[in-house]
Amino acid sequence: MTVQVILKGFGEVVKEVTFRVRRYDPEKDNTPKYSEYKVPVKKGMTVLDGILYIKEHIDPSLSARYSCRMGICGSCAMIINGKERLACQTQILELNKDLIKVDPLGNYNLIKDLVPDLSKLFNNHKSVKPYIIRNDNPPTAEYLQKPEEREKYAMFTECILCGACLSACPTMAADDLYLGPQALAQAYRYIADSRDMGFEERLNVLDSKHGVWRCHFAGACSEVCPKGVDPALAIQLLRGVLMKNSFFGYKQVPAPVGKERPTVVEGLKVLEEKIKESEKK
Amino acid sequence: MRESKIMFLQYLTGLLILVFGGLHFLALSFLTPSPDKQLYVYQSATNHTLVGGALYYNYVLDIYKNLAWAAVFELFLTVVTFHAFNGFRIILSEQFSGPTASKVISYSMLIIGLIVFIWGTRTILLAFLG
Structure with missing residues (x-):
């Protein structure tokens, strides 16, 4: 038996916002330019979801860096409405704006669109x-x-x-x-x-x-x-x-080593042997 | 010299500027070296000492002829020159980074700072010697 959880309002399009995204392709463009995209917003949708919507449905050439989608990897940092944020942690509805301006991080060279060279x-x-x-x-x-x-x-x-x-x-x-x-x-x-x-x-x-x-x-x-x-x-x-x-003068006092662990000692021996073997090779 | 020591001097001279600047302000605004410091206050029955009033130009020059004050001004000049030109060095080395730029900035600030210091010392000495 499957249990279906229904969240009220989840999945419904609440409003449409405009994404104004800074685009730059070093192979084609001399200077960056802004492109605008209309994105239907559902509850729970993040700016990263919005960017992925654009990529999937409107303009596949848009580039952005992302990975975990839950604020852990730090890949999707960008400037959203003038402030540095993680796109995956920024709820579109919480921004409470009809226009969302997305820029790549500043003070870095640019690889393409929203992808900075870190x-x-x-x-x-x-x-x-x-x-x-x-x-x-x-x-x-x-x-x-x-x-x-x-x-x-x-x-x-x-x-x-x-x-x-x-x-x-x-x-x-x-x-x-x-x-x-x-x-x-x-x-x-x-x-x-x-x-x-x-x-x-x-x-x-x-x-x-x-x-x-x-x-x-x-x-x-x-x-x-x-x-x-x-x-x-x-x-x-x-x-x-x-x-x-x-x-x-600033002196660091080294923390003591705990009670010897046989597994660690054995592990070290294995490691040393492997190093010796690799040196022989 | 390590940057931390230079920055320590920068903070110290910043504080000393407040001290010597305060003394300088006092000297020019409140202190009267001449015994003739009575002022008649308009529509007042009595004369008042010149606390809070402006000084005659000659009184100000008298301050410069006092050895202790001349020493204070020389110290003030020293800390202001160091603080200002080290500040310029920091600002410029942020704008123009790189080892060559860093050397050019450091030495040029040192030379210009020395020129300003020597010129200021000359002014203090001339005023002191009358």
Whole structure:
């Protein structure tokens, strides 16, 4: 027996809105232009659904980047009615407008239509070494961390690398080499992590002419973050760490390793053997 | 020098500008180095000291001849010059990024800042020596 759930009003066309989408094909166009499309809106329909409707029913040449459709992958960040948002999380009816203007993220090169080239975001992210750095031997168990130690950086782990913050950042618009709020927030996330020992390795990048000190604290990054991360706060906290370091030194105390786990030890042995085998080959 | 130390100096000079700027404002607006500081106030029975009133030009020049005040003005000039030209360096290096541009901006700001500082010092010295 199948149970059918009927949601009142779900599936009915509520109204028609106009999508004004910025189009740009580097192979054909010299400059970007706007195209308008009429989209019938049903309850629960997101801006991404609207874009996919256009792609399926009106203009298949429209390009947009998307994947999970539930605000996790961060692929569909774009500027919707003047603000950076995830298209899959933005309900058309909640915008309460008859005209929806869709632009690709700013401060990036454009690949096509609504698809920005996020290389700058990923390169900057990579430059701050966004992983736990340890100088001691490979661990045979987890590094121990208290819940209150995790709280220090917990918020910054929510970043999904959608790139909305870089698009909103006014410094990013002026300074090509600026690290940007995403990379700086992630640098703080790892420096504040009690398991990390990589402060010195990140110092040259962070304490540079285009590093943490170039933030003007406009706060636009925190305003637009779809996951509620506050990169502007991370930047202020990072400045505090760097200032402390430049006068008194900043020392990280490594978190202890927990009780040895046989499975981890065996796993490490297997890994070492595989590395040796691959080196022989 | 690391950017954090330069920025520390930038914040410190920002605060010192408030202090020395306040003293400068005081000197030009309220303090009277001359003993002859009585003013007759129109339609008033008594004379008043010149608190809150404007100074005669000669009184202002007298301030510059005082060694302590000259030192304050020299310090004020130092912090303002550093703060302003480091500020210009930051603004320009945001607009023109790249290692060559960075060097050109840093050295040109240093040279122009030094010229302004020397010229300001000359003015303070000339006023001090009368």
